[in-house]
Amino acid sequence: GQNIDQPTEMTATEGAIVQINCTYQTSGFNGLFWYQQHAGEAPTFLSYNVLDGLEEKGRFSSFLSRSKGYSYLLLKELQMKDSASYLCAVLDSNYQLIWGAGTKLIIKP
Amino acid sequence: IAGITQAPTSQILAAGRRMTLRCTQDMRHNAMYWYRQDLGLGLRLIHYSNTAGTTGKGEVPDGYSVSRANTDDFPLTLASAVPSQTSVYFCASSERSLSGANVLTFGAGSRLTVL
Numbered sequence: 001g002q003n004i005d006q007p008t009e010m011t012a013t014e015g016a017i018v019q020i021n022c023t024y025q026t027s028g029f030n031g032l033f034w035y036q037q038h039a040g041e042a043p044t045f046l047s048y049n050v051l052d053g054l055e056e057k058g059r060f061s062s063f064l065s066r067s068k069g070y071s072y073l074l075l076k077e078l079q080m081k082d083s084a085s086y087l088c089a090v091l092d093s094n095y096q097l098i099w100g101a102g103t104k105l106i107i108k109p
Numbered sequence: 110i111a112g113i114t115q116a117p118t119s120q121i122l123a124a125g126r127r128m129t130l131r132c133t134q135d136m137r138h139n140a141m142y143w144y145r146q147d148l149g150l151g152l153r154l155i156h157y158s159n160t161a162g163t164t165g166k167g168e169v170p171d172g173y174s175v176s177r178a179n180t181d182d183f184p185l186t187l188a189s190a191v192p193s194q195t196s197v198y199f200c201a202s203s204e205r206s207l208s209g210a211n212v213l214t215f216g217a218g219s220r221l222t223v224l
Contacts, residue, residue: 035213089151
């Protein structure tokens with residue numbers, strides 16, 4: 001079966017750095033997405049990786065290793081507004097998105 | 110502001126009743142999707158439409174139907190609601206389907222409670 005694993009919840013301090021991991025087992029791979037979802041709101045797109053390596057976008061970076069079935073989202077200089085759930089999703093060989101359950105990130109002052 | 114509009118925002122429904130969740134987008138996206146989101150689970154695809162006039166079944170289609178008469182509208186109907194359909198429903202769209210960088214734009218969601 002297809003599976004996306006990510007931690008259920010993480011806590012970090014304002015101003016710090018946090019890494020949210022995602023491992024996947026899917027039938028084929030056509031890219032990996034990270035979305036941010038604030039409580040009670042819609043998910044919004046953060047990043048897309050299809051090649052190995054690190055993609056940097058401001059305070060957020062996303063890393064992919066296809067051989068290890070692994071990705072992480074790195075958030076730097078954490079702000080209180082970064083408190084949200086972070087969803088990892090993989091596009092499989094049929095171009096269907098497989099979603100993880102999300103990681104709830106709690107930022108403390 | 111371009112985006113997706115969902116209605117209603119929230120609804121409490123008696124079991125056995127028929128319900129239609131509305132979804133309209135103004136971005137002229139070809140593909141549209143309906144997902145449900147339940148605590149502890151990833152988003153699950155109910156139905157999708159790659160282009161106007163076509164629809165397809167997702168991971169959890171039973172008890173739901175959709176139509177895509179035009180590019181903008183993609184309503185989701187529960188013919189006879191059951192308590193297990195209590196969930197938050199998200200409509201989403203993308204410029205095209207069956208491609209790599211297929212970024213989804215989501216509506217604000219419809220919270221449905223079936224009693």
